[in-house]
Amino acid sequence: MYQTPFSLKQVLTQPRMTPLQPVTWSSLGPHQQAWIKRDDLNHPLIQGNKWHKLRHNILAAQQAGFAGLLTFGGAYSNHIAATAAAAAACNMKSVGIIRGDELAQHQAWSTTLIHAAQLGMAFKFVSRQQYRCRHDADWLAQLQSQYPDYYCIPEGGSNALAVSAMRDVIQQINQQCPDWTHLLCAVGTGATLAGLAKAAPEKQIWGIASLKQADYLMPQIAAWIGQQQTNWQLLSQAGKVAFHGGGYGKTTPDIIATQQLFEQAHQLQLDPIYTAKLIHAFDTLLQQACFPEYSKIILYHSGGLQGRAAGSN
Numbered sequence: 001m002y003q004t005p006f007s008l009k010q011v012l013t014q015p016r017m018t019p020l021q022p023v024t025w026s027s028l029g030p031h032q033q034a035w036i037k038r039d040d041l042n043h044p045l046i047q048g049n050k051w052h053k054l055r056h057n058i059l060a061a062q063q064a065g066f067a068g069l070l071t072f073g074g075a076y077s078n079h080i081a082a083t084a085a086a087a088a089a090c091n092m093k094s095v096g097i098i099r100g101d102e103l104a105q106h107q108a109w110s111t112t113l114i115h116a117a118q119l120g121m122a123f124k125f126v127s128r129q130q131y132r133c134r135h136d137a138d139w140l141a142q143l144q145s146q147y148p149d150y151y152c153i154p155e156g157g158s159n160a161l162a163v164s165a166m167r168d169v170i171q172q173i174n175q176q177c178p179d180w181t182h183l184l185c186a187v188g189t190g191a192t193l194a195g196l197a198k199a200a201p202e203k204q205i206w207g208i209a210s211l212k213q214a215d216y217l218m219p220q221i222a223a224w225i226g227q228q229q230t231n232w233q234l235l236s237q238a239g240k241v242a243f244h245g246g247g248y249g250k251t252t253p254d255i256i257a258t259q260q261l262f263e264q265a266h267q268l269q270l271d272p273i274y275t276a277k278l279i280h281a282f283d284t285l286l287q288q289a290c291f292p293e294y295s296k297i298i299l300y301h302s303g304g305l306q307g308r309a310a311g312s313n
């Protein structure tokens with residue numbers, strides 16, 4: 001099995017303080033300030049929000065005596081990549097339930113799957129139709145009986161433990177910049193947005209949807225945060241500009257151009273699926289004067305850089 005050149009166990013007990021890097025961006029107003037929270041630097045393989053979302057789940061799995069982790073994802077999934085690495089580093093087994101039975105042919109594997117397999121993850125490939133049942137209690141019970149010593153983590157690592165783990169990120173930002181006003185994060189399932197909003201009830205947390213027609217996520221996000229809290233929004237567009245760039249895994253020339261400018265200006269990398277869309281939305285919202293004059297805005301870099309290497313679009 002591929003040997004990981006790091007010790008996750010140590011990192012699991014203590015979140016690493018990542019930099020809050022100042023953002024220089026011409027669309028900012030004269031009294032507005034912005035920073036990017038560099039959680040892409042928290043771990044080379046278990047990056048960004050994935051590190052936080054997995055941490056409490058792995059501790060729960062270990063405490064309950066499970067020998068492995070079982071989870072769900074697509075061929076390019078950051079969560080599959082991170083779970084494979086985390087399990088390997090914790091001497092646990094891992095199984096990925098992967099969308100697309102055509103992937104049973106080894107030649108069709110993405111680099112995400114190849115690396116996850118090198119880290120020891122075993123795969124069960126299922127049809128797209130079967131994969132739609134990933135939240136279905138009967139199928140989950142069936143999988144649990146097939147893999148009795150595996151702790152089951154939902155797609156994207158998104159569950160109540162993941163939501164509560166995002167509190168660590170807010171605590172760090174509060175230390176680094178106590179009077180911040182807004183935070184923008186990318187949204188897939190909404191668990192990251194929910195955790196950040198729940199932990200910062202006095203601030204505005206805006207989620208940028210990476211997928212089309214993301215409104216169906218709102219009841220689940222509201223349930224995670226608590227119905228009484230209203231300090232969050234799920235944004236999918238400003239004016240005529242759609243933030244999802246055509247849908248999950250799709251992009252536009254505008255998003256790519258903004259991504260490249262931002263990367264050059266700040267000497268960092270963004271991923272095409274989530275954080276490039278986040279930065280493009282930030283720029284659009286500034287241009288449309290959506291932030292008050294003295295806003296102090298945090299952009300949450302949630303990692304996902306393996307998606308660049310994996311060749312996902």
Ligand SMILES: Cc1ncc(COP(=O)(O)O)c(C=O)c1O
Nearest residue numbers: 078188189190191192302303304
């Ligand atoms: C890099 C990256 N950023 C953001 C997200 C969105 O997180 P969530 O699913 O919690 O909304 C994901 C989701 O998987 C991700 O991989």
